[in-house]
Amino acid sequence: TTFLLLTAFANGCTAMTGVEAILDGTPAFKPPESKNAANTMTVMAVLLGVLFVGLTVVSVAFGLRPTEPGGPSIVAMAAEVTFGAGSPLVPVFAAATALILFLAANTSFNAFPRLAAILAEDGYMPRQFAFRGDRLAFSWGIALLAAVAFGLLWAFGGDTHALIPLYSVGVFLCFTLSQSGMVRHWLRVRESGWQWRLTVNAFGGVLTAIVLGIVVFEKFGDGAYLVVILVPLLVAMMLFIHRQYARSRQ
Numbered sequence: 244t245t246f247l248l249l250t251a252f253a254n255g256c257t258a259m260t261g262v263e264a265i266l267d268g269t270p271a272f273k274p275p276e277s278k279n280a281a282n283t284m285t286v287m288a289v290l291l292g293v294l295f296v297g298l299t300v301v302s303v304a305f306g307l308r309p310t311e312p313g314g315p316s317i318v319a320m321a322a323e324v325t326f327g328a329g330s331p332l333v334p335v336f337a338a339a340t341a342l343i344l345f346l347a348a349n350t351s352f353n354a355f356p357r358l359a360a361i362l363a364e365d366g367y368m369p370r371q372f373a374f375r376g377d378r379l380a381f382s383w384g385i386a387l388l389a390a391v392a393f394g395l396l397w398a399f400g401g402d403t404h405a406l407i408p409l410y411s412v413g414v415f416l417c418f419t420l421s422q423s424g425m426v427r428h429w430l431r432v433r434e435s436g437w438q439w440r441l442t443v444n445a446f447g448g449v450l451t452a453i454v455l456g457i458v459v460f461e462k463f464g465d466g467a468y469l470v471v472i473l474v475p476l477l478v479a480m481m482l483f484i485h486r487q488y489a490r491s492r493q
Contacts, residue, residue, distance in 0.1 A: 246461075249457055249461055250461050252454075252457060254407075256411065256415070256454050256457075256458065262284055262287060263414055263417050263418070263421075264350045264353065264354040265280050265283055265284050265287070266280070266421065268354055268357055270357070271357065298317065298321060301321045301325065302317055302321060305320075305321070305324045307320045307321060307324070318340060351392075352385055352388060352389075355384055355388045356372075356380065356381035356382075356383075356384025356385050356388065357381060357384070358384075359372040359381065359383070359384040360373045360381045360384065362481065365485075366484070366485045366489070367481040367482075367484055367485045368484060369383075369484065371383045372384050372387075395409070399466070404465075405465060405466050406466070408458070408465045408466045408467040408470075409466050409467065409470055411462070412455065412458055412459055412462065412467045412470040412471070413470050415451055415458055416455055416470070416474060418447075418451040418454075418455075419448055419451045419452045422444045422445070422447045422451060423444075425440075425441075425444040425448075426441055426444050426448060429441040459471065
């Protein structure tokens with residue numbers, strides 16, 4: 244029972260992912276950037292809560308249960324019992340779900356190139372990633388992400404059950420590091436209200452670190468070990484690039 248609850252908790256926490264795209268894209272918002280980004284994140288949280296609670300209520304009311312891998316999802320079963328198995332609204336619902344997922348995939352192509360550009364400006368990625376192409380997009384970051392995404396899809400056969408652990412471990416590592424970075428920021432800046440802000444970020448950092456540990460523990464054999472190996476290698480690569488730029492500058 245304990246392992247079942249931990250697995251369900253780890254899987255459920257992946258629904259929280261997506262807010263990191265807003266964090267990376269904060270500079271792209273209209274002024275005041277931080278306020279508009281925070282408002283967008285609030286709307287996301289409310290929508291997530293409504294969808295999660297609503298789907299839970301429907302699932303309990305109709306007695307829906309997960310199927311074996313490859314079978315219909317809970318969302319698909321909820322659509323069938325709501326509209327009727329032969330209703331034309333079921334394929335419309337499935338198409339709408341696919342479009343939402345397609346839009347969600349596009350989020351990474353907005354967030355990662357901008358993040359790579361920030362790292363390039365700070366000297367932790369090759370300078371080329373900070374260059375904008377003819378369409379004023381960070382073309383190098385888009386091309387790299389497309390190549391990596393294609394490689395992952397090919398290596399895992401497009402199996403989302405195998406790919407989600409990679410995503411969730413990376414995201415919650417990002418959450419934990421960003422919260423820890425904010426704790427360090429408040430300790431250095433100590434501007435008005437820094438104590439309660441530090442407390443909030445420290446509490447959030449502890450929670451995301453706990454989730455990270457659970458996800459790694461539960462999903463280690465399902466592919467999470469790749470992130471555990473690759474993230475330190477990526478950090479080492481960035482430190483090497485930064486050191487090379489520093490030597491060239493000297």
